[in-house]
Each structure stands twice: as structure tokens, then as C-alpha cells.
Amino acid sequence: MWVLIQSISYFFRVLQLLILARVLLSWFPNVDRYSPGVKFIYSATEPIMGPVRDFMSRHINTGMIDLSPIVVLLLLNMVQNFIFRLLLGF
Numbered sequence: 001m002w003v004l005i006q007s008i009s010y011f012f013r014v015l016q017l018l019i020l021a022r023v024l025l026s027w028f029p030n031v032d033r034y035s036p037g038v039k040f041i042y043s044a045t046e047p048i049m050g051p052v053r054d055f056m057s058r059h060i061n062t063g064m065i066d067l068s069p070i071v072v073l074l075l076l077n078m079v080q081n082f083i084f085r086l087l088l089g090f
Contacts, residue, residue, distance in 0.1 A: 001087065004087065005084065005087060005088075008080065008083055008084070008087075009080070012076055012077075012079075012080045015044075015045075015048070015076060016073060016076060018041055018044050018045050019045050019048075019049070019069055019072060019073060019076075020069075021041050022041050022042065022045050022049070022069070023069050025038060025041065048072055048076075049068055049069065049072055052068045052071050052072050052075070053066065053068040056068055056071065
């Protein structure tokens with residue numbers, strides 16, 4: 001059971017770090033968006049970030065500020081806690 005919990009924890013941590021890297025990359029306009037590392041970061045995070053960004057742009061007016069990374073990080077944390085509670089029987 002401990003190995004499963006650790007694996008899930010690592011998965012969520014890597015995903016959170018990829019989202020953070022994506023946010024940091026957005027601050028630098030001179031970054032080559034077609035380099036393999038940047039393409040990997042965007043392709044790994046877009047399936048999660050895209051729907052949240054679309055939902056927020058349709059239903060919540062935040063203007064020019066993209067709050068989807070914050071919302072995604074909070075949702076990932078909630079999902080991780082839910083999975084741990086299921087596995088541990090709480």
C-alpha cells in the first residue's frame with residue numbers, strides 16, 4: 001500500500017512541477033516554444049489546463065489574468081487528498 005501511495009504522490013508532484021514550469025516559461029517571451037523540453041511541458045499540462053482555462057474564460061471574468069494554474073493546482077491537491085482518503089479508508 002505504501003508503494004502505491006508514494007507513486008501517486010510522485011505523480012502529482014511531477015504534475016505540479018510541470019505546471020509551475022509552464023507558468024515560469026510564460027514570463028519569458030524569448031523562450032523557444034518549439035524546443036523539445038518546452039513542447040513536452042505544454043503537451044503534458046494542456047489536457048488539464050485547457051478545460052479549466054476554457055471554463056474560466058466562459059464563466060468567470062478575470063480580465064487579462066490567467067488564474068487557471070492556481071485553480072488546477074488546487075484541484076490537483078483536492079484530487080490527491082481524495083485518493084489518499086479512499087486508499088487509507090478515512
